Amino acid sequence: MLVEKLKDYANGDVYPFHMPGHKRTGGNELPYEIDITEIDGFDNLHDPRGCLAELQENAAELFGARRAFALVNGSTVGILAATRAMTKDGDRVLIARNSHMAVYHAAELCRLNTEYILPDTLDGLGIFASISPASVEQMLKAHPDISLVVITSPTYEGVVLDVKSIADSCHRYGARLLVDEAHGAHFPFSDRFPQSAVPCGADAAVTSLHKTLPAMTQTALLLTNDDILARELQRQLSIFETSSPSYVLLASIDRCLTFLKDSKGAFDDYSRRLDRFHQAAKALRHLSIANDELLNAEKVFDFDSGKLCLFGNGCMSGKELMDTLRAEYHLELEMALGDYALAMTSVCDTDEGFDRLINALTMIDSRCKAADHPTNTTAYPLPQKRYTISEALNTDGEMCDIDHAEGKISREYVRAYPPGIPIIVPGEVIDREVLSRLRTLMASGNEIITDHSAFPLISIIG
Structure with missing residues (x-):
């Protein structure tokens, strides 16, 4: 049974360096007692006027937006609804090529004519750099009928874009800006992290509470400062989001917001753990953790140091590193691609977790041999488009x-x-x-x- 399988896994000693951001803390049983439907006194997510309206107002205040919509189908439903709200059938849109599949599915469902912008790849690392505002403006000049620009900031690996400058360019050319900020829900709560997208001028942004904050999987927010757009966002959400929203997930959002209201001490501890980890990682001889290289890279506007990109540097592939950490040290990472593996951290990680990771990397590093030819993933050109x-x-x-x-x-x-x-x-x-x-x-x-x-x-x- 799935429940028993999950309980066995939870009772083991595998430490999660992956989403969700709550890191499996906060309860052990399925909360059937609060799994209700939209009965009297518990509001309606698609026409909120009571407790859910209050929840969303609290979220908007915390995240620096005029309006916030609670999502229980993840950032995916926010992307689908926002894209439909901000385009008409057949519109031309500009999409960052490193976008999540939900962006492409939105283009598919809305019958959009897509143009793409491919970020540069960082030399020696093989991960995407920031898309420059100049390159966005160049595309807007070449295609003045673009109605919507969709970018991802931060990326899976933590690379952040100059959202303010990109938003300014979009608005000069009459386009709107939608930001997939799924991996940046923690940004507003510590000066250590970059600024969030909506306060920087994005017309709308989606952010996944569950990825980097203490909230259950599928919980997210759709944010905007545009009251007129907000009305259409609400209408589109009633189309794309379930008509039977989970109150368990809504309660998880509410609990997460309560945590964030007084979270400075927790984020100070998180920052301290990150600093200690990155300092210790400098002693690695063969493996490496990309941090200073990204913070100081010419083609990177900003970087989320909570994303740990672990590089094998030719000693082993990212997947080999990920498999070794799982099999020998019971550390489960988020993903591996090419030469690197990604460990996702959050405010809920512990000193023990960080210690286990650096100790495991040190042991693996001691067994590595110097590699003459690192195998970083290289850039590739955009394929030619023949059809929408x-x-x-x-x-x-x-x-x-x-x-x-x-x-x-x-x-x-x-x-x-x-x-x-x-x-x-x-x-x-x-x-x-x-x-x-x-x-x-x-x-x-x-x-x-x-x-x-x-x-x-x-x-x-x-």
Whole structure:
């Protein structure tokens, strides 16, 4: 049974360096006693006037926004609803290529014509840098009919964009800005972290409470300072979000907000733990933790030091490092890709957890040998687009082995999971660079996922 399997895992000694941010603290039993529906006295999430309206007002105040919407289907539902609220069918939109799949699904459902902007890759690290405001402005000049720009800040690895400057550029050209801030819910609560998106001028932003704060999985917020937009956001949420919202999850949001009202001491402790960890990591000889390199990188506007990017530097791949930490030290990381693995930390992590991680890395480091040729993931160009996403998905197709797909047009998304960012999107040409990228990821042990088939089969336009 799933419940028994979860209880056995919880009773073990595996330490979670992954989401959710509560790090499995705060209770051991399923809370059936508070699992209710929208009965009298408990408000209506899609027309809140009572206790849920108060919850959302508290959230808006804490996160520096005029309006906040509590989400129980994760940031995904916020992205879907916000994209629909801020576009019309057939609009041209600009999307950061390193966006979450929900952004692409929103473009698909809204029949949008997508343009993409690909961030540079940081030399020697193989992770995406910040998208520059100048590159966004260049795209807005080239496509003056763009109505919406969608960016991710922070990225999975913690790289932050200059949201204020990007928002200014968008508004000069008549476009709105939506920020996927799912990994930055903790930003407003310590000066150690970058600024949040909505106070920097984003028209709307989604943030996942469950990723880096003490809240249950699927809890998130949709934020805006635009009262007129807020009315359409509420309408779209009634379409995309469940009509039977979980009061267990809503209660988790409420408890998280209560924690945040008086959280300075907890975040001070968190900052101290991070400082101590990063200082200790400087003694590693072969492995490394990207921190100073990102904080001082020319192409990185800002960085969330709570994201621990662990690099094998040619001694081992990210997946090998992640597997070793799990098997030998009972430390579970968030993901691995190419040459690095990602440990997600939060305000709920403990001194013991950080100590276990640095001690494990020190032991692994002592067994490593110097590598002559690090295997950092390299950048790859954007594939050529022949159809919009919705056009491709509504065109007849056939199945093809990926080894025979060069020059064909994809009818599905192809992505490494995690992190789930598309390598190829429906309507794009499967070129030699795409195939090379896929082979590199497979050689590093990453799982490749498609929509309709078991990779290496892929659906193409016939």
